[in-house]
Amino acid sequence: MKRVFILMMDSFGIGAAGDAEQFGDVGADTFGHIAKECADGNAEVGRSGALQLPNLTSWGLVNAAHESTGSVPAGMNVNAEITGAYGHAAELSSGKDTPSGHWEMAGVPVLFEWGYFHDKQNSFPKELTDKILARAGIEGFLGNCHASGTAILEQLGEKHMQTGWPIFYTSADSVFQIACHEETFGLERLYELCKIAREELEPYTIGRVIARPFVGAGAADFARTGNRADYAIEPPAPTVLDKLKDAGGQVVSVGKIADIYANCGITKKVKGTGLEALWDRTLEQVDEAGDNTIVFTNFVDFDSSFGHRRDVNGYANALEYFDKRLPELMEKLGDDDVVIVTADHGCDPTWTGTDHTREYVPVLVYGKNVKPGSLGKRESFADIGQSIASYFGLEAMDYGKSFLN
Numbered sequence: 001m002k003r004v005f006i007l008m009m010d011s012f013g014i015g016a017a018g019d020a021e022q023f024g025d026v027g028a029d030t031f032g033h034i035a036k037e038c039a040d041g042n043a044e045v046g047r048s049g050a051l052q053l054p055n056l057t058s059w060g061l062v063n064a065a066h067e068s069t070g071s072v073p074a075g076m077n078v079n080a081e082i083t084g085a086y087g088h089a090a091e092l093s094s095g096k097d098t099p100s101g102h103w104e105m106a107g108v109p110v111l112f113e114w115g116y117f118h119d120k121q122n123s124f125p126k127e128l129t130d131k132i133l134a135r136a137g138i139e140g141f142l143g144n145c146h147a148s149g150t151a152i153l154e155q156l157g158e159k160h161m162q163t164g165w166p167i168f169y170t171s172a173d174s175v176f177q178i179a180c181h182e183e184t185f186g187l188e189r190l191y192e193l194c195k196i197a198r199e200e201l202e203p204y205t206i207g208r209v210i211a212r213p214f215v216g217a218g219a220a221d222f223a224r225t226g227n228r229a230d231y232a233i234e235p236p237a238p239t240v241l242d243k244l245k246d247a248g249g250q251v252v253s254v255g256k257i258a259d260i261y262a263n264c265g266i267t268k269k270v271k272g273t274g275l276e277a278l279w280d281r282t283l284e285q286v287d288e289a290g291d292n293t294i295v296f297t298n299f300v301d302f303d304s305s306f307g308h309r310r311d312v313n314g315y316a317n318a319l320e321y322f323d324k325r326l327p328e329l330m331e332k333l334g335d336d337d338v339v340i341v342t343a344d345h346g347c348d349p350t351w352t353g354t355d356h357t358r359e360y361v362p363v364l365v366y367g368k369n370v371k372p373g374s375l376g377k378r379e380s381f382a383d384i385g386q387s388i389a390s391y392f393g394l395e396a397m398d399y400g401k402s403f404l405n
């Protein structure tokens with residue numbers, strides 16, 4: 001039975017990429033800096049001391065990071081017995097955003113330039129926001145700037161509740177984000193507004209419109225909910241997910257995978273909020289998965305709850321939790337199954353600002369028939385897509401070199 005399980009650790013970079021200078025990210029290292037803060041005793045809430053990742057370490061994470069940066073992350077063991085194949089992959093795509101990373105790992109790098117709203121204030125063209133508001137029948141909006149999604153709720157959430165005006169904001173990514181209160185504004189109304197924005201953004205080549213619903217009575221207790229929704233444009237070419245689906249296989253999305261691929265190549269969608277639920281849903285889908293199936297999970301919390309929030313301690317807890325659950329998956333693996341652990345970009349929680357960081361990502365491959373050892377530096381995340389195509393006997397992708405077979 002051929003099955004591939006992809007565990008996509010959103011934002012878990014393992015060292016600045018060769019082209020990090022173009023992104024202002026020379027020296028960024030999500031894994032390395034978290035490990036250092038842990039080893040230095042600076043991440044002691046709910047955990048203690050050096051980062052404990054025994055399973056990822058045996059799959060080759062530390063060795064991959066060593067090959068990526070030339071040094072061993074503080075407190076980590078580079079001499080553990082290695083049971084997986086491991087490498088670090090560079091990104092060909094022009095952006096360090098989520099769709100670029102995901103599409104590239106499915107064999108389709110983004111070689112065009114995304115549109116961006118570069119201005120930190122007054123970020124959006126008036127003719128764009130006028131059109132969106134007119135179609136939605138709303139008089140005004142708040143924000144119009146680059147922002148952290150939680151900080152902007154503290155600043156403008158109450159005003160939003162008073163005026164009923166949506167909060168529009170963006171970041172260094174190709175995104176148009178809309179934050180609205182789930183109850184006072186309404187969730188369905190927010191989704192409708194996002195769909196209008198998605199249409200009006202067509203000429204701007206913006207990767208995603210993101211609905212950011214929140215709840216709470218005031219600035220002190222606003223919290224974003226699991227009803228976030230991402231409206232992505234479609235990948236520019238068929239990904240390996242489309243190819244498997246077209247060949248009669250199954251592609252199960254757990255978490256926001258389906259949103260990121262604009263539903264292309266997806267045969268089943270399963271939602272989950274939080275790392276625990278995402279793990280639970282993943283393991284259920286592994287139980288149900290038949291031959292010729294990909295179960296593809298995006299573990300978004302690393303990025304949205306800890307990376308962008310610059311929360312080292314939270315990120316460390318999340319990594320240790322993730323690692324602890326790997327044996328449950330290992331117990332379920334058949335002889336031919338392949339597990340791939342990777343990431344879509346970095347989001348170093350020690351870095352300046354709140355944006356992603358341009359980093360190499362880990363490529364950890366585990367299975368009873370996978371030969372343990374180094375896969376070295378991979379020139380593109382597309383090596384993952386090419387490997388999956390080769391494993392399932394699909395037509396080769398245009399990009400990437402297979403590390404399977």
Ligand SMILES: O=P(O)(O)O[C@H]1O[C@H](CO)[C@@H](O)[C@H]1O
Binds near residue numbers: 150354
């Ligand atoms: O600060 P929050 O709202 O989490 O937003 C972040 O999440 C977006 C998607 O990854 C990024 O573009 C960044 O703006």
Ligand SMILES: [Mn+2]
Binds near residue numbers: 010
């Ligand atoms: Mn991401």
Ligand SMILES: [Mn+2]
Binds near residue numbers: 098304308347356
């Ligand atoms: Mn992000």
